[in-house]
Amino acid sequence: MNRVVITGIGWVTPLGHDIESVWGRLLAGESGIGPTTRFDASTFPTQFSSQVKGYDYKKFVSNPALHEGVGLNSAFALGAASQAWRSAGLDRFDKLDHERLGIYLGSGEGSLDFDNYVAANLGGWDAETRCLDAAKWAKVANVRMSAMREIEQEPNMSLTHLAMEFDAWGPAYNCLTACAASTQAIGEATQILSRGDADAMIAGGAHTMIHPLGVTGFTRLTALSTRNDTPTAASRPFDQTRDGFVLGEGAGMLILETLDHAQARNAPVLAEIVGYGSSADAYRITDIQPEGRGAIASMRQALESADVEPQDVDYISAHGTGTKENDSIETRAVKAVFGDYAKKVPMSSVKSMMGHLIAAAGAMELITCVLALRDQTIPPTINLQSPDPHCDMDYVANQSRKTKVDVALSNSFGFGGQNDTLIIKKM
């Protein structure tokens, strides 16, 4: 089995579009959250989100014409992957075997063409029978909808754009396990490299659900914070007054390689991926299993595969969404796995600053772990003012912290009970 290392990182986030400036803002405890401007959300129960601002994918890619009309989520993917590609030095390496270059993403679907979609639906609606007439619908849709805009919504389009950009012919996957997707993608990419089915993989995720129906869906699930007066204080993981998560968007991408391949080309090795765990709650479609059964299984699997003892973990990047249910159950699950050491291990949630990037969250968070290892510094959980008695661990409240970080564990848990854990180690 091959050892697998991270040699490149890149992201497009609500706090910026390059590694260093965003990392600086995270350590300074800045928030990327503000009023929603993508559509008119002024009467929605939640009127704010964590949007990517001032971003142009054309500044990142080699041949913008190849991606003309690209969906927003895939545009994020292209920028993040291009950064990772360069940071791994692959733009200056001409001996890469492109048939052994794979991609494993946990990316979301593209945004609906909402206005035209609504127009077609209303055009096909028969108010008398309260039924949609597909023939009337098609007459409107045939005229108003565009093929490219529709096809860009397919959930494998980020993957497809990256394959074109980087001429990748190796194993290629996209998984969409809700909020756990990109953590799972990185875990599975690691397995592919470990088996030797590729030399290098682009792994990560990209997503945006900041569109009218995305916000509607989460609003109906009562999952979103409604602190419209104080958006930057709205994402409050582990705080007693937390009232839901804040919808974010963006992409995080990593270059993974077998250690042999990385060493042979003198690549910068940022960290080794040593552990991966994956489980299903198999409980309910709406609720997390109250004891954190699935999260426990996932963390235990990851620790076992890493051959790491709980007390060797220096930092936990929490899923920490800021919903009542997640944060208390996550705390319970970590305690079950880490025992007495649970109260000593620092665990923070950058979602307090970034919001929740949904499918892309895990990849973005693993990158923060890589940087924590590099700088021996842990990013804070901001907005943690009134601790919840059910959340009584060390969440690195409000201030980043200089400390030894040689091993970091990152958790992601998705709607529907999908749990994934990664462990990385300093080389």
Place this chain on the structure above:
Amino acid sequence: MPRRVIISGLGPIGGLGIGIEPTWQSATAGRSAVGRLKCFDPSEFPCHIGAEVEDFSVRDFVPKSYRKATKVMARDIELAVVAADLAARDAKLATPGTANGDGDARTYPSPRIGAHIGAGLIAAELNELTAALFESTDEHGQFDYHKWGQEGIGNLTPLWLLKYLPNMLACHVTIIHDAQGPSNTITCGEASAMLSIGESLRVIQRGNADLCFCGGAESKLNPMTFLRQVMTGRLNTTSNDSPATAVRPFCKTAAGTVVGEGGGIVILESLDTFKARAAKADQTPTAYAEVIGFGASQSVNRDARNLEPDPQGRGIALAIRSTLREAGIGPDQIDLIVPFGTATPHYDQAEAAGLRQVFGGRLASVPIASIKSMTGTCGAGTGGLDVCVAAKAVATQTIPAVINCDQPLDGLNAAAAPSRQATINHALVYSTGLGGQNAAVILKKYEG
């Protein structure tokens, strides 16, 4: 050494039938399920035909205690739940889903059961959504964002979003069968199910589970998803009056595919644990075939924005070659190919080119049996249905019927032929799809 893995249960669902016996009967009889669409009026679309699944009620395929949850299942989820139930029963599994799996009677402990299920982009049910949207229109019938934000949102059921998340196929299946092991939802167009089967294979090989539900399901028979298929240019628009002969895979007159509904879930199981349970079981489960190789790859075709495979078939050939390598056999040992074969000319030609690269002159002697002529292309479920049919073909040493191809592409053994007995030691099954992901498996006749 990786553990050996077999297929021990089949759960196909599609136009050919619900369950392996009716599906296999139709496939060997060469009965096309393609007809004029009944689920919506297709008259304003250029293609009016497809392969629908016959009427069923998902409530008949879940335990009583789970019937309430069927209200939040989109059609795609229903198809996957039914297919998983069929597969579990076919494998003689005792799970909470098969109603006889309480306590010690369960075949496997929950953490040893995984689920990898391919899914598509699930379309919202338009009657439900539009009824809610309609309440938020202004006096000119225009949609009003302010009204929607204020009150319209509340017209949707609270769990509305959960009907349409792609991972809800796997989510419901894992809850029903209490599968707490590794689980994933792969969304790579028509390659989704085959990639999912490959991921289950890897999970069992490396020992992270003993048994997995895997495959995929999709229904693109919703005006929105159907229009997207029209927009890809792959649908047949010239045979609305002759549906049964519309889909002609690898035929020189191929003129496009049609949308099918369905897919298939197969049970993959570690050979060792299968043997142990078979020795104890009252009803002996079937070992249909051993899965001895899997490979995945990407096709890059910048000229077509990756919406068609590269014309040389390099990507497809890469996946097949890496599958042969793991299987440890040469192309001369393949006795049957169950291809993607959708009758979309660009795809058929790229596949043919890829197969020629791998098989060389021997290609003309290997039977190619595409079932798309009868089932249409079942989106993310495609590979699941194909593997079900291929596994049954290997187990019964029978090639399914091939229909509608009277002028096969040069060098391809893909002409119409009735079902026939044959020696099938190894069958190759592969998928490709929109976006260019490719995956292949090799099934070997089970010999213990």
